[in-house]
Amino acid sequence: xxxKTVAKAGVPHPGLLAWLSASRIDYEIHEHAVTQTARQxxxxxxxxxxxxxxxxxVRTADGQxxxxxxxATDRVDLTRARxxxxxxxxxxxxEAELTALAPECEAGAIPAVGALFGLRTYADxxxxxxxxxxxxxxxxxxSVRVDREAWEHAVGVVYCDLAEQTxxxxxxxx
Numbered sequence: 171x172x173x174k175t176v177a178k179a180g181v182p183h184p185g186l187l188a189w190l191s192a193s194r195i196d197y198e199i200h201e202h203a204v205t206q207t208a209r210q211x212x213x214x215x216x217x218x219x220x221x222x223x224x225x226x227x228v229r230t231a232d233g234q235x236x237x238x239x240x241x242a243t244d245r246v247d248l249t250r251a252r253x254x255x256x257x258x259x260x261x262x263x264x265e266a267e268l269t270a271l272a273p274e275c276e277a278g279a280i281p282a283v284g285a286l287f288g289l290r291t292y293a294d295x296x297x298x299x300x301x302x303x304x305x306x307x308x309x310x311x312x313s314v315r316v317d318r319e320a321w322e323h324a325v326g327v328v329y330c331d332l333a334e335q336t337x338x339x340x341x342x343x344x
């Protein structure tokens with residue numbers, strides 16, 4: 171990705187494009203049919219679901235909210251997340267809590283950029299394997315595709331083991 175392009179006239183989160191530009195991250199915005207899951211969005215965008223980043227919000231026992239980023243094909247393992255974050259407990263945020271954190275975003279379409287919301291961002295090791303990643307741009311009909319390495323440095327992502335293990339191996343080891 172060497173240019174900033176807009177595939178169609180989508181309406182992403184108001185601060186996302188400014189943040190990407192300020193962070194000097196090249197991006198592509200894609201408009202697609204309305205989708206409700208990360209896998210559906212990956213299919214609608216025409217990308218491998220293993221390169222579409224799903225964002226999961228969690229709350230710690232002391233009331234902090236954190237964004238977790240996983241491949242669309244994976245599920246968060248809260249026990250692994252708790253251990254990786256060094257916390258006594260962690261729970262999923264409710265839809266109302268997610269909406270309160272990011273009122274400019276549609277519920278379930280938060281971009282994988284915790285800095286936009288004053289949140290820390292952790293990602294599963296599987297994300298580090300991708301050259302480029304896509305994620306929701308604040309709506310269920312727009313997504314953004316970026317260079318993963320540029321995103322990771324700008325966001326200050328911490329990689330850890332967050333995904334449920336399959337019978338074969340954890341997501342990051344596949």
